[in-house]
Amino acid sequence: MKQNKQRILVAPLNWGLGHATRCIPIINALLEHGFEPVIASDGVALTLLQKEFPTLSSITLPAYNVTYAKKGKHFKLKLIKDSPKLLQAIKAEKKAIKNIVNLQDIAGIISDNRLGVYSKKVPSVFITHQLNVLSGSTTWLSTKMHQKIIKKFKVCWVPDTEGDINLSGKLGHKNTFDIPTKYIGPLSRFEKQAAKPVNKILVLISGPEPQRTLLEEKLLLELKNYPEKVVFVKGVMEKEQTVQVKANMTIYNFMTSKLLEKTINESELVISRSGYTTVMDLAKLNKKAFFIPTPGQFEQEYLAKRLTKLNLVPSCKQEDFTIDKIEDIANFKGLKAFDFEANFEDLFSLFKRE
Known part of the structure; x- marks a missing residue:
């Protein structure tokens, strides 16, 4: 009898297109390893992934609706002003996830910076390159708050390398971090091609x-x-x-x-x-x-x-x-890749049924 594929919910934050695009190699890897990804997001992030994966099922999650201030110096103030709205969205998101996990037979969750997308019922992964959340004089507080959220997940995946040669600097590297963390290497949906400049x-x-x-x-x-x-x-x-x-x-x-x-x-x-x-x-x-x-x-x-x-x-x-x-x-030298192959077999073993 053919066993049904395990369904893994992949939920990137809708904040620009970056969180959605870096989930593309993860969705492709899930497909290659015999899982059935289910996409969950909102706005442009969801639209982009629906265009990339038209045959996969997708779900609209409550929107955070965070916008930037017109002047950079008001950025933090605007975020604080938006925070009640944000907390409300996270609450709605948690409620939605509870239903999705039960109704959609979800076996695991991969959240890229969506703060309410986790479940006690299934292994939940949080993707972030920000173990330190920079916010000027309040960096210690924003980092502490972020860590408190990451602790609700089973493991944190950092899309970078662990050593001294890395892309994220102090963002993705902390001296002490008591949350299970795996460095999965830089994520990109692209491949280098030999092409003449046009x-x-x-x-x-x-x-x-x-x-x-x-x-x-x-x-x-x-x-x-x-x-x-x-x-x-x-x-x-x-x-x-x-x-x-x-x-x-x-x-x-x-x-x-x-x-x-x-x-x-x-x-x-x-x-x-x-x-x-x-x-x-x-x-x-x-x-x-x-x-x-x-x-x-x-x-x-x-x-x-x-x-x-x-x-x-x-x-x-x-x-x-x-x-x-x-x-x-x-x-300037320009950016260079360093060879790093993510071990998806190992990373996805978290979701394997006993």
Whole structure:
């Protein structure tokens, strides 16, 4: 008699596209190892994964609806103001998960930064690259709060390597951490291809509003008269893909993985946010880049500064960016991947039925 495949709920946070895209290699690995992934998220993150995996079942979870402040210095204040709304969403999420686990015959849960997606009934995994949650003077408090949530899960997976040569720096590495933790290596949905450069610049934007739009408007203006070929991906998930050609620039609302992989491989340099998923993707593809961190987002500011200090990727504040700054790239090494194969057989053994 054929045994039914175990159903594993994969639930990325809907905050930009990074959490969803780094779940793609995990969903593919689950399929390869004979599991049946069930996707759960909301908004653009859910839309993106539905486009990538049209045959898998998916569930809409309560939305966190967190937006960024217009000014970076108000970022923390805005988050505090939004926190009652966030706590309400997490409460609703916990309730939804209870029903989903019972009704959908879920055998395990993988939550990428969704704080209420766990169950006492089945093994639950939390994915994060932030064992330290940077928030300026309140880093100790935000880290403590985050740890309290991670403790509700059976194990924490960190998408990085454990040693000194790593991508996340102090974000993903703590001296003492009493929660079962596994370093699973950088996660990327992409593969490096030998491709001749077709585009000089590829612009990749994503992330919550209004900062996504503010950067889009600034870069469109800066690149308007740029003489070489530019591909501009806005990171706006819509039902249909749209493409506009304006002189030297080809503008997409979004790209699915295959086209994006091809386009990054064919581009000489990338201008983007310094979100951790972007860092992992560009390292895998050995790319030269220029980073513009989201104003007020401590994590992205830290990653951009760290990679600039290591002489890998130049960066600057959003308000300071001008197209001339990309000339700095020539003096930086660019990102490089280090060979690390995730042992999914071992990681998924958590879900195997006794």
